[in-house]
Amino acid sequence: MELLNQIMPNVVDLFPDLMKALKDTLLMVLISGTIASAIGIPLGITLVVTREGNLLENKLIYFILGKFVNVFRALPFVILLTAIIPITRFIAGTTIGLKGAVVPLIFAATPFVARQVESALLEIDPGVIEAAKAMGSSPLEIIYRVLLIEGLPGIVYALTITIVSLIGFSAVAGTVGGGGLGDFAIRYGYQYFRTDIMIVTTILLLLIVNIVQSLGEYLLKRLSH
Known part of the structure; x- marks a missing residue:
């Protein structure tokens, strides 16, 4: 402990604050990721099924949703963060702290999820969908039994x-x-x-990223089998 105090005195002094910051980061990622996934996955499915020649072809819906997703994906996060300040303040009541960060994170992640899910589902063999149609499956049954089941590894990766x-x-x-x-x-x-604080913070972020990637790769291998 004494050696650590000599090498990283500021980290030791501010350890409780560091742990709170780590907790806040995990919370904001968990909350925003959950909400963005709950919105983005259905949005991605809708983009797939409303495409020209697909199950529920609807050019108007596809055009509107596609433009919405493209606009928010094109904005750098720093610009998005400041551009939606009025919306953030209206929803969260503040623009700082954990609450103030979650709203822009959701706006940034949702279109990203939608496009990633769309790409994953478009890789499904069209023959599987045609076979389901031939067996008399309804569009909703095809979405659940074919798109979601066959595309699950791609969705996990996304x-x-x-x-x-x-x-x-x-x-x-x-x-x-x-x-x-x-x-x-x-x-x-x-x-x-x-x-020392910059180094420790960077290491913590890298650890979190590696844990998430390892877990994602594990689930992807399990689902691919």
Whole structure:
């Protein structure tokens, strides 16, 4: 402990704050990731089934949803963060801290999930869908029994990428008072030139990313079998 105190004195002094920042980062990623997935997965499915020549072809719905997704995906997160401040304040009641970060994270992650899910489902062999049609399955049955079941590995992979992206976004949100490890690194490390805090914060973020990626790869292998 004494050696650690000599090597990283600032980290030892601010350890309770570091743990709170870690908890905030995990919470904001969990909350925003869950909500973004709950919205993005149905949105991605809708983009697939309403495409031209697909199950529920509807050019108007596909056009509107496609443009919506493209607009939010094209915006850099820092710009999105500031652009939706009025919406964030209306929904969360604040633009700082954990609550203030969750809303823009959801806006950033939802279209990302939608496009990733769309790409995963479009890789399903059309012959499988045609076979389901020939057996008399309804569109809803095909969506559940074919698209979701066959596309589950791709959806898991998409969600893994989304969570990893959210971890990075959460660090960016911290630079403008969003809380979490990003806010901790800027407030206690960067502004006071405390190298040990910057190093430890970076290591924690890398650990979280590697754990998420490893878990995602494990689930992907299990589902692929």
